[in-house]
Amino acid sequence: MAESQGAIAVGIDDVTKLYGNFTALSDVSLAIHDNEFFTLLGPSGCGKTTLLRCIAGFEDISKGAIRLYGDNIADLPPNHRPVNTVFQQYALFPHMDVTRNVMFGLLRLGRSETEARARAGEVLELVRLSEFADRMPAHLSGGQQQRVALARALVPNPKVLLLDEPLSALDLKLRQAVRLELQQLQHETGITFIFVTHDQEEALTMSDRIAVISDGVVQQVGSARDIYEEPDNRFVADFIGETNLIEVSVAEVAGDNAVCTLPGGTRFACPAARGAHSGQGHLSVRPERVSLVDPSEALLTGTVTRLIYLGTDMHVDLALADGEPVTARVQNSSQTTIPAMGETVGLNFEEGAARLLVD
Amino acid sequence: MAGGIGSGPGKSARTYAGFGVTLILPAWLVIGIFLVVPIGIMLVYSFLTKEFRGGVIWEFSLAAYDQFFFDRGLFGDDPPKIEWTYILIFWRSIWQAGLATLLSLLIGFPTAWFIATRPASTRTIWLFLITVPYWVNLLIRTISMKFLIRDNGPLNTWLLETGVISEPIHLINTWVAVQLGLFYSYLPFMVLPIYAAVERYNFALSEAAADLYASRFVTLTQIIIPVVKPGIIAGCILVFVPSLGSFLAPDLLGGAKNFMIGSLIDEQFKGAAGNWPFGAAAAMILLSMVLIVLIFYARSQNRQEGA
Amino acid sequence: MMAKKPDLRRFPGFLPLTVLCVFLLYAPLIIVAVYSFNDSPSITLWGGVSLRWYEDVFWGPESDKFKQAAINSFVIAVAAASTATVIATMAATAMLRAGSFRGKGASFALINLPLMVPEIVTAVATLIFFSAIGFTTGILTILIAHIVFCIPFAYLPIAARMEGIEDVYEQAAQDLYATRWEAFRLILLPLMTPGILSGFLLAFIISLDDFIITNFVKGAGVETLPTAIFGAVKQGIKPNIMAISTLLLAVSILFVTLSYFSGRMGQNRK
Numbered sequence: 001m002a003e004s005q006g007a008i009a010v011g012i013d014d015v016t017k018l019y020g021n022f023t024a025l026s027d028v029s030l031a032i033h034d035n036e037f038f039t040l041l042g043p044s045g046c047g048k049t050t051l052l053r054c055i056a057g058f059e060d061i062s063k064g065a066i067r068l069y070g071d072n073i074a075d076l077p078p079n080h081r082p083v084n085t086v087f088q089q090y091a092l093f094p095h096m097d098v099t100r101n102v103m104f105g106l107l108r109l110g111r112s113e114t115e116a117r118a119r120a121g122e123v124l125e126l127v128r129l130s131e132f133a134d135r136m137p138a139h140l141s142g143g144q145q146q147r148v149a150l151a152r153a154l155v156p157n158p159k160v161l162l163l164d165e166p167l168s169a170l171d172l173k174l175r176q177a178v179r180l181e182l183q184q185l186q187h188e189t190g191i192t193f194i195f196v197t198h199d200q201e202e203a204l205t206m207s208d209r210i211a212v213i214s215d216g217v218v219q220q221v222g223s224a225r226d227i228y229e230e231p232d233n234r235f236v237a238d239f240i241g242e243t244n245l246i247e248v249s250v251a252e253v254a255g256d257n258a259v260c261t262l263p264g265g266t267r268f269a270c271p272a273a274r275g276a277h278s279g280q281g282h283l284s285v286r287p288e289r290v291s292l293v294d295p296s297e298a299l300l301t302g303t304v305t306r307l308i309y310l311g312t313d314m315h316v317d318l319a320l321a322d323g324e325p326v327t328a329r330v331q332n333s334s335q336t337t338i339p340a341m342g343e344t345v346g347l348n349f350e351e352g353a354a355r356l357l358v359d
Numbered sequence: 360m361a362g363g364i365g366s367g368p369g370k371s372a373r374t375y376a377g378f379g380v381t382l383i384l385p386a387w388l389v390i391g392i393f394l395v396v397p398i399g400i401m402l403v404y405s406f407l408t409k410e411f412r413g414g415v416i417w418e419f420s421l422a423a424y425d426q427f428f429f430d431r432g433l434f435g436d437d438p439p440k441i442e443w444t445y446i447l448i449f450w451r452s453i454w455q456a457g458l459a460t461l462l463s464l465l466i467g468f469p470t471a472w473f474i475a476t477r478p479a480s481t482r483t484i485w486l487f488l489i490t491v492p493y494w495v496n497l498l499i500r501t502i503s504m505k506f507l508i509r510d511n512g513p514l515n516t517w518l519l520e521t522g523v524i525s526e527p528i529h530l531i532n533t534w535v536a537v538q539l540g541l542f543y544s545y546l547p548f549m550v551l552p553i554y555a556a557v558e559r560y561n562f563a564l565s566e567a568a569a570d571l572y573a574s575r576f577v578t579l580t581q582i583i584i585p586v587v588k589p590g591i592i593a594g595c596i597l598v599f600v601p602s603l604g605s606f607l608a609p610d611l612l613g614g615a616k617n618f619m620i621g622s623l624i625d626e627q628f629k630g631a632a633g634n635w636p637f638g639a640a641a642a643m644i645l646l647s648m649v650l651i652v653l654i655f656y657a658r659s660q661n662r663q664e665g666a
Numbered sequence: 667m668m669a670k671k672p673d674l675r676r677f678p679g680f681l682p683l684t685v686l687c688v689f690l691l692y693a694p695l696i697i698v699a700v701y702s703f704n705d706s707p708s709i710t711l712w713g714g715v716s717l718r719w720y721e722d723v724f725w726g727p728e729s730d731k732f733k734q735a736a737i738n739s740f741v742i743a744v745a746a747a748s749t750a751t752v753i754a755t756m757a758a759t760a761m762l763r764a765g766s767f768r769g770k771g772a773s774f775a776l777i778n779l780p781l782m783v784p785e786i787v788t789a790v791a792t793l794i795f796f797s798a799i800g801f802t803t804g805i806l807t808i809l810i811a812h813i814v815f816c817i818p819f820a821y822l823p824i825a826a827r828m829e830g831i832e833d834v835y836e837q838a839a840q841d842l843y844a845t846r847w848e849a850f851r852l853i854l855l856p857l858m859t860p861g862i863l864s865g866f867l868l869a870f871i872i873s874l875d876d877f878i879i880t881n882f883v884k885g886a887g888v889e890t891l892p893t894a895i896f897g898a899v900k901q902g903i904k905p906n907i908m909a910i911s912t913l914l915l916a917v918s919i920l921f922v923t924l925s926y927f928s929g930r931m932g933q934n935r936k
Contacts, residue, residue: 056837056841057840057841058837058840058841077840077846078837078840078841079840079841079842079843079844079845080843083841084841084842085837085838085841087834087837087838089832089834091832091834091835091837091838092838093835093838093839093853094835094857095856095857104839104842104844104852105842105843108839108842108843108844108845108848109843152842153841153842156842156843373763373764373765373833374763374764374833374836374837374840374846374849374850374854375759375760375763375764375765375846375850376764376765377764377765377767378759378760378764379760379764379765379766379767379770380760380767380768380769381760382756382757382759382760382764383756383757383760383761383767383769383770383773385752385753385756385757386753386754386756386757386773386776386777386817387769387773387776389753389813389814389817390776390777390779390780390814390817391776393792393795393810393811393813393814394779394780394783394788394791394792394814395776395779396795397788397791397792397794397795398783398787398791400791400794400795400798401787401790401791401794401795404794404798414797466683466686466687466690467687469677469679469680469683469684469687470680470683470684470687470688472677472680473680473681473683473684474684476675476676485684485688487923487926488688488691488692489687489688489691490922490926491918491919491922491923492691492692492695493922494868494871494875494918494921494922495695495875495915495918495919496874496875496877496892496911496914496915496918497875497877498875498877498892498895498896499695499698499895499911499914499915500694500695502698502895502899502903502907502911503694503695503697503698503911504694505899505903506694506697506698506701506903506908507693507694507697507698509903511710512710513697513701516710543690543691543694546687546690546691547691550687562674562675565674565675566674569674575674575677578674579677600782600784601784601785603784604784604785604786604787606785606786606878607877607878611899620786621784621786621878624786624787624790625786628790628793628882635794638790639790639794642786642787642790642791645784645786645787646783646784646787649782649783649784649787653782
């Protein structure tokens with residue numbers, strides 16, 4: 001596991017980025033490990049691309065430090081930073097053929113024409129583009145362009161590779177194939193990847209660790225499993241996958257556990273996120289962890305307001321007594337009985353399935 | 360594609376940040392020294408005393424402006440009356456330029472609209488046809504017009520031969536000839552900006568108007584013209600401003616009776632009859648008029664953008 | 667068959683007006699071009715096709731005057747357009763690629779100032795300026811005046827082109843260890859070439875065509891083609907003038923066509 005390897009490839013220390021009055025990044029601190037596939041995930045405009053551009057050197061930071069294997073690089077111009085970027089729309093130089101594009105970085109580093117050409121050939125082979133070596137970028141498909149961009153950024157052998165939504169310009173099918181290739185490439189090269197995306201599925205499937213960012217603030221850092229199963233706060237729970245947020249009053253929080261009162265008055269003990277406190281709070285329960293039972297043996301009761309048939313699953317939308325919506329996702333099988341519209345049913349979930357969040 | 364991060368507030372630090380002043384400096388120096396400073400000196404000259412063989416004497420004088428607006432008799436000691444000669448020349452320039460603008464608009468708008476609604480392939484050809492005269496030497500175009508409308512030129516010859524007229528129409532050295540020259544000179548300047556505006560026009564607006572029971576005419580006047588108005592205004596400025604200060608059309612086509620500002624100014628700098636301070640004053644008055652037009656234009660643009 | 671849907675883009679009468687517009691723009695030019703091949707010494711009567719007036723332009727009694735004027739025009743146009751193109755390219759880089767700097771707002775107005783000031787005013791101001799500083803008018807004063815008004819014409823296509831090139835290419839170059847100068851020379855400049863060429867050609871034509879300003883600052887004895895033609899026309903339109911006008915017309919059309927296609931070539935490659 002990446003975390004066990006000690007060296008920190010990129011250290012983001014208290015980085016703040018202001019544009020006039022707008023705070024794009026607010027006291028961001030992250031430690032990205034050597035040889036890690038690290039993803040910055042968040043909605044549009046959350047600051048993830050800004051952070052990537054700060055690491056690359058295209059943006060000056062207002063405060064803080066960016067360290068690359070311990071050295072502060074925050075004041076270096078982009079061409080003095082041993083990191084390379086795969087740009088969102090690839091930014092392949094339109095007036096140079098594939099080989100020239102890939103050679104560009106090596107030539108700027110002072111390598112000879114012959115050496116650069118040879119290295120470019122090797123890397124193009126790695127990304128299976130040898131036969132397109134003398135094509136112009138405009139005559140390549142989106143997927144091929146993406147691989148040229150990757151080759152161009154990898155050939156100078158950067159310490160860290162930055163990828164700015166590199167899959168967003170590809171169609172769905174291709175995107176899924178490229179995900180695996182990228183992961184494999186990262187393993188083969190051993191280069192630290194910092195990957196920016198707004199697509200949670202992409203993040204969950206590829207990354208060693210994910211930083212969820214919103215409004216310029218890091219909300220949570222952890223493995224895919226961590227952030228899905230154990231979200232720290234409402235934003236993360238809501239942004240990653242689907243969830244039910246049930247308002248509860250919290251009697252007490254002791255360490256990782258909390259005791260709270262559900263809307264129907266039932267007392268309930270469950271795990272609590274770090275920082276959760278007593279008072280009013282929200283429980284996150286994933287729809288697939290909610291089961292429909294007889295009202296007499298249930299934690300909550302609700303009325304069915306909508307049924308959505310999804311093939312293998314059935315989405316059951318319910319309204320609790322106070323009108324709050326809850327969704328349950330039940331499997332379509334011979335064992336389950338699907339309730340009818342307007343029927344009052346009981347809702348149950350295990351202690352471990354619910355989690356008290358930081359609001 | 361989701362994303363659009365780059366469009367967030369505040370653009371990235373630009374590639375050549377910090378070099379702006381260095382890079383713009385040559386443009387500043389050249390235009391500053393050889394245009395802004397000269398206009399300043401021209402302003403000073405308009406307040407100097409004229410030297411009889413051209414040039415100036417460095418002595419403050421309001422004579423140039425006084426001569427422009429007031430008639431003080433042959434020896435300059437009569438009680439001042441309003442001097443109409445130059446005011447009328449300016450007035451003629453304004454209405455000639457205004458009429459040329461109107462005529463250009465009447466033919467330029469339909470042309471621009473027609474071209475902008477062609478399919479891409481033929482649009483390029485039409486646009487090219489309009490662009491070429493835009494760049495053809497103005498002098499040659501004015502000479503061509505002069506040749507065409509002479510009393511025994513091709514136009515009259517043809518009209519006589521086809522029997523439309525029985526004797527030649529005398530056009531040369533009339534205000535009509537000047538008007539034809541101005542209209543002909545600056546017509547492309549009207550078409551191109553309107554074309555640019557129509558090209559950006561969203562035709563769904565016309566469909567929406569038609570859907571809401573608007574007739575073709577109502578769609579044109581209530582929807583299309585207001586939407587493409589910035590282009591129309593730009594076109595009008597581009598025709599009006601150069602027409603106002605035009606020299607070639609009045610000089611070659613209008614003769615001595617149809618002086619416009621341009622010819623008046625020109626005359627002050629030619630030979631011994633010249634009067635530099637007066638020429639400078641007339642040029643300053645012309646420049647002020649143009650600046651007023653441009654300020655109104657800038658205001659209207661700001662309003663458009665603010666809305 | 668259903669009735670044809672009314673096309674909302676079509677207005678009755680717009681096609682004839684467009685045809686009229688194109689006709690009006692071209693008719694005088696075409697007539698002059700046709701009459702330049704007239705064999706008759708009278709400019710009115712048609713005497714059959716001949717090239718005698720072109721011969722007259724190149725080898726006739728006035729040919730030396732026109733040749734010298736053409737050389738002057740050409741030298742001035744090349745020098746003015748080149749200088750203006752360099753200045754305009756630098757200015758466009760400042761305006762579009764250098765972020766904000768002091769005086770940026772005023773710079774845009776300044777670059778476009780030569781377009782806004784009426785030509786006759788520029789002419790008068792320039793003449794007075796050179797006279798005030800005691801500079802003898804001649805080729806050099808023409809050249810300086812031409813550089814000034816060529817700058818905005820060179821600037822417009824160059825800036826339009828640069829605006830169309832995202833700065834991500836230069837960023838990618840810098841990311842790949844290029845210095846700023848390398849990013850400019852290896853990436854921005856090659857991508858800019860069509861715009862720069864277009865700007866140069868337009869500036870060249872504008873310089874070649876200028877009459878009013880040149881006429882004011884040319885000084886005694888120095889003629890460019892337009893001033894020479896104007897001088898000749900003052901004595902009446904002669905057939906050789908029509909021949910020379912037609913030649914100049916052809917040059918203009920050639921350059922506009924080149925400029926047009928260099929601009930489009932760039933667009934296609936993007």
